[in-house]
Amino acid sequence: MNRWILTHARLAFWLWTVPSLALLVWYAARNEGEGLMTAYALFALWEAAGFWGINGFLCGWARRPAFRAMDEYCDPEPLLELCRMVLKQNPKSLFYRVFEGYALALLGRRREAEDSAHMAAEQPRLWKNPPLLAVWLTQLPPEDPERERGELAMERLVRRLSPQKRAVLARAGTMRDRAAQIQEARPELEPLLLADLEQAGCTREQVAAHMALGIYYQRRGLENKAQEHLSFVVARGGRLAVRTEAERMLCRLSGKG
Known part of the structure; x- marks a missing residue:
């Protein structure tokens, strides 16, 4: 059942929605006034519960184990599989598009990672989200023209963040720069x-x-x-x-x- 919800999230939401919508229409046809407003409020709460419940399921049941496998067991495959399951249903999901590219990069599938990164770059929300932008930058080679655009956007966005968040993103930027520094192998x-x-x-x-x-x-x-x-x-x-x-x-x- 858990995997079915994961692979059919949209269908699960509609199965959650349709019965309550039908009940609302039936009730509205027979009632009016305060009772009808209460029914609309209950329907809205039901919809919100379904939306956050399914997304919470993705975050809890599926996302945490996938990230743990990547971080603790150095296995990005579960995360890649999860991202592609979600993207198959929702190709516009920025979070899963960015982490699809990240998982591909960790697996050494650089060309696919770059293709995924370029698809993420088409979404305006990427350029307003510093944490995702920091992950996205790791997927592109230094010569990619989009990389310079991302670094400039990151510099602009970081100024608006708290000192703690700036420190985290600054460390991420330092780690990205290490590759070029290592090639020089300076003693310092x-x-x-x-x-x-x-x-x-x-x-x-x-x-x-x-x-x-x-x-x-x-x-x-x-x-x-x-x-x-x-x-x-x-x-x-x-x-x-x-x-x-x-x-x-x-x-x-x-x-x-």
């Missing part, structure tokens, strides 16, 4: 990368931090340190694309030895 970058590892919360963030350190040390020629961090990624990376990349890097480092 090491304490910053180690700080990122200390601040990492869920397993997925820890894997990303270890991967960044592995790349950094490999470029610095510190192969033993690189292997230590890359081994963590291989052991805990689940179905993330970085796990496969870490395996390739470890093979090359072992070949050198």
Whole structure:
């Protein structure tokens, strides 16, 4: 039953609505005055309960386990499946479109992630939603023209947020910039990368931090340190694309030895 509601959310809402609507029409044809107004109020409450109940079901029963699988077990597949189930019924759902692209990016399906990001960019609401915009930016390569537009929009929106929310989004922006910094492998970058590892919360963030350190040390020629961090990624990376990349890097480092 739970999965049926998940895959037939629109139909479930109409099944919830039609009987009460029919009852309202029947009652309205036979009554008037205050009793009719009460019936309209009850119908509105019934509709609101159905709408929030179904959406609450998606958030509670389906969304939380999918995000937990991604964050703690490094498996974005459940989230991708959930997003596509919802988008099949509601292609305009901005939240699920953005996280569809995010899940695809984590799985290494970059072309599909970019296509999803471009579909999300067509919705004006994206450019007014800083948290979703921050996730959306991770799906585009630096050379994509939409990325510059997103970063400018983010700078404008961040000014209106509370200091706490600005700090969260600033950290997200810092993590996005790390990729370019790692390629240069400057010595002063090491304490910053180690700080990122200390601040990492869920397993997925820890894997990303270890991967960044592995790349950094490999470029610095510190192969033993690189292997230590890359081994963590291989052991805990689940179905993330970085796990496969870490395996390739470890093979090359072992070949050198």
